[in-house]
Amino acid sequence: MGNRLLSGVLATATLLAVTAVGTAEAEEIRVLNWKGYGTDESWATEAFEAKTGYAVVHDYFNSEQEMLTKLRTNPGTYDVVMINAAFTGQALEEGLIQPIDLGMIANAGDLTPEMAQSELLNADGKTYGVPWVWGLTSLAINDKAFDTPPDSIEVMWDPAHKGKVVLRDDALEAVQFGAIATGQDINDIQDLDAVKAKLASLLPQIRTFWSSENDWNQMVAAGQIDVGTYWSGSASRAKVNFNLPVTFVIPKEGAVGWLDGLSIPAGSKNVEAAHAFIDYMISPDFYVAWDGKVGAPVSANQKAVAGLDESAFNRAVLGDPKVATRIAFQKPVSDENREKYLQLWQELKAANQ
Numbered sequence: 001m002g003n004r005l006l007s008g009v010l011a012t013a014t015l016l017a018v019t020a021v022g023t024a025e026a027e028e029i030r031v032l033n034w035k036g037y038g039t040d041e042s043w044a045t046e047a048f049e050a051k052t053g054y055a056v057v058h059d060y061f062n063s064e065q066e067m068l069t070k071l072r073t074n075p076g077t078y079d080v081v082m083i084n085a086a087f088t089g090q091a092l093e094e095g096l097i098q099p100i101d102l103g104m105i106a107n108a109g110d111l112t113p114e115m116a117q118s119e120l121l122n123a124d125g126k127t128y129g130v131p132w133v134w135g136l137t138s139l140a141i142n143d144k145a146f147d148t149p150p151d152s153i154e155v156m157w158d159p160a161h162k163g164k165v166v167l168r169d170d171a172l173e174a175v176q177f178g179a180i181a182t183g184q185d186i187n188d189i190q191d192l193d194a195v196k197a198k199l200a201s202l203l204p205q206i207r208t209f210w211s212s213e214n215d216w217n218q219m220v221a222a223g224q225i226d227v228g229t230y231w232s233g234s235a236s237r238a239k240v241n242f243n244l245p246v247t248f249v250i251p252k253e254g255a256v257g258w259l260d261g262l263s264i265p266a267g268s269k270n271v272e273a274a275h276a277f278i279d280y281m282i283s284p285d286f287y288v289a290w291d292g293k294v295g296a297p298v299s300a301n302q303k304a305v306a307g308l309d310e311s312a313f314n315r316a317v318l319g320d321p322k323v324a325t326r327i328a329f330q331k332p333v334s335d336e337n338r339e340k341y342l343q344l345w346q347e348l349k350a351a352n353q
Contacts, residue, residue, distance in 0.1 A: 028055050029273040032070060032265075033082040035060040036213060036237075038133070038290055039281060048280050054273045062211060063170065071096040076267035079274040085120040085259040086330040088129045097263040099126040104275040107282045110303045120332070121261050129261030130278050133233065133287075135297030136248075136318070136327060137173060138255035140230035140238070142220050143245035153181050153251040155227055162205050166219065166228030169209035171345035172333060173256070174199060177229055180254050180328075187331045196344050203352045213237070220244055236295030236313060248313070250323055257329035260297070 033039045035058075045056040059078070061067040064087045071081060071091065083091055091097045102108045108116065111131055115121075121129035141149060145161070156165050167174055176186040178195035189195060207224060210216050213234045219225045221244055235248035262281060264274045280286055287304035290296045291314060298314045299305050308315045317323060333341075 027053060028057050029079045029270050029277055030057045030059065030077060031080045031082075031277070032059050032061065032067065032078045034062075034213075037082065037233075038294075038296060039080075039082065039277075041290065041294065043293070044280075044286055044290070047286075048277060051280070052273065052276050054270070054276070056277070068094070068096065071265055075265075076269060078265045079268040079270045080277050081263050081265050082132070083129060083261055083263050084330070085118060085129060085131070085261050086332050088121055088261060088263065089123070089332050091263065092123060092128050095266055097128050098266045098268070098271075099128060100130060100264055100278070101275060102127055102130070104272070105130065105279040105282070107279050107284075107301060107303075110284075110301045111282065112300050112302055115259060115300045118259065120259065129263045130282060131300035132260050132262045132278075132282055133297040133299055134257065134259045135232035136250065136255040136257055137177075137229060137231055139227055139249040139251060140216075140235040141227045141247050141249055142223070142225050143247055144223070145226035149247050149249050150227070151249075151252055153253045155251075156181075156202055157205060159205075161226040163207050164224065164226035165202070165205040166207055166210050166216065166225055167202075168229055169211050169349075171342040172338065173229065174345050174348075175341040176256050176330070180256070183253070186256055186328045189337075192340065192344065196348065199344075199348055200351070203348065206352070209349070217242055217244060220246060231297070232313075232318070233295065233297030236291070236297075238295070240291075240295035241293070250317075250326060252326070254326040254328060257327040259300070259329065 040058045115131035178199045179186045179189045181198050182194045238244040238246040262278045282301050284304040284307045287299040288307040
């Protein structure tokens with residue numbers, strides 16, 4: 001009798017535990033993104049949880065290829081994923097993401113029309129990515145190394161900065177940077193040999209190839225960087241959040257523009273929560289706080305940008321029509337070209353060892 005009673009108690013306890021776990025899972029929303037990139041700000045996730053009851057759990061990637069691999073190998077694990085729009089088509093072709101119901105996203109009506117209707121995020125009349133933020137890959141400088149900010153990409157080759165120049169360890173980014181430096185269209189590179197030669201001539205200047213925002217910030221804090229490629233949002237965070245002497249530069253030769261969208265992976269267990277999270281992420285309330293507290297790229301929500309101070313970088317500088325003419329937005333890259341760029345980059349790094 002005692003054993004049966006004990007067994008019954010244990011069985012009941014086990015059932016309650018399983019039920020509790022199931023409930024906990026139902027109340028979670030799992031997000032895949034770069035670390036420290038907006039969605040995982042504690043004040044933001046706490047506000048979202050208080051508003052909706054969903055606890056936000058994050059996983060991270062360090063490259064677009066790693067992001068795609070995580071979606072491929074962990075089906076059903078994630079509810080929201082941040083994707084550079086140039087990769088959204090690939091994710092769609094592989095069946096890694098599902099259509100989004102914009103009717104469930106109240107703030108979608110305030111998105112910049114050109115971005116909301118981008119062929120990079122939409123297909124066959126359906127939306128697979130909601131434009132979130134956009135920005136530039138260009139140059140950032142250590143203010144202590146310059147009396148005035150440079151206006152040309154050629155500053156990277158200036159012998160005065162030898163050993164204090166950095167490039168991100170990313171084949172596509174490096175090749176597109178080389179294309180700008182050789183006066184070519186980043187989306188239609190005709191002379192890859194010229195790009196390779198230009199990058200080869202830069203290698204003696206390079207201190208290291210960085211891979212994370214934290215790496216870049218630590219090096220500039222230690223005075224190890226004069227100039228290097230960087231992202232506009234990261235440069236803003238370096239100045240606002242970490243009080244580092246960093247200025248973002250858009251040289252006369254141009255810069256690479258990118259658009260980041262929020263998608264819902266195929267197999268998401270919390271589709272309704274995913275829509276709610278995307279709606280919160282594109283809202284003016286979240287964006288203005290993100291930019292003011294931390295530093296951020298430019299919101300795709302027009303009302304959010306209008307909520308910034310008129311002197312804010314993301315409104316005053318990136319909203320300048322003259323700057324807009326120097327921006328080339330990334331388009332999808334074919335597997336063939338991506339392989340060529342990777343081979344070029346590997347050959348350059350090997351020769352530099």
